[in-house]
Amino acid sequence: MFMNTNFKTHSAAIGWVGILAVTAFIAMWLACYQADSSWTWGYNSLSDFGISYGTPAANYFNYGMVTVGALLAVYGIGRLQYNKKKGGYAAGGIFLAMAGFTILLIGLLTKDVQSADYHNFFAVLTAMFLALALIAITVQEYKDGMVLPLGVSIFVVVAIAAFALLFNFAKFEVYAIVAGLLWVAVDAAIMIATGIKEGRQ
DSSP states (O other), X not given: OOTTSOGGGOHXXXXXXXXXXXXXXXXXXXXXXXXXXXXXXXXXXXXXXXXOTTSTHHHHHHHHHHHHHHHHHHHHHHHHHHTTTSHHHHHHHHHHHHHHHHHHHHHHSOSSTTTHHHHXXXXXXXXXXXXXXXXXXXXXXXXXXXXXXXXXXXXXXXXXXXXXXXXXXXXXXXXXXXXXHHHXXXXXXXXXXXXXXXXXX
């Protein structure tokens, strides 16, 4: 039933799912930060929240990642269905959906001894899928002459590359995620604006 939905008539709704995914991640992050006073900026990775046993942060992070992953997967599928006739957007939607699925698995497989290898593997896959989504959609935006979203995409790519050169992994991870969230939020906002402009719901 979900796959039979006419996504062309629900672009704004698709966009709101993307905004909700970003909002859920930010809320989860802030809740974890407040709950775990031992987490140190620039030293700990975000995944360390998932093993903050003895504090609510572990549950906040793990359940939060499952929620964010599910929302991002839905957004990716919607993105794919909405623009499936254009290769870059379709590929971007597929990669976003795959990233959502791996984010969900990150929440289920915590960074402890038993599942650390799986957790790290899916974390790497998530980064790869998000990077591929960004590249695919950026290329399509260039082909379509979409100046504003193209500018944001290029800014995010350059920023992430700079972060990789300037910071250690813990800081890079945080800054790269912030940049990625900015990109998803802008992409989703464009979907919403498109729906409103065309009188869709």
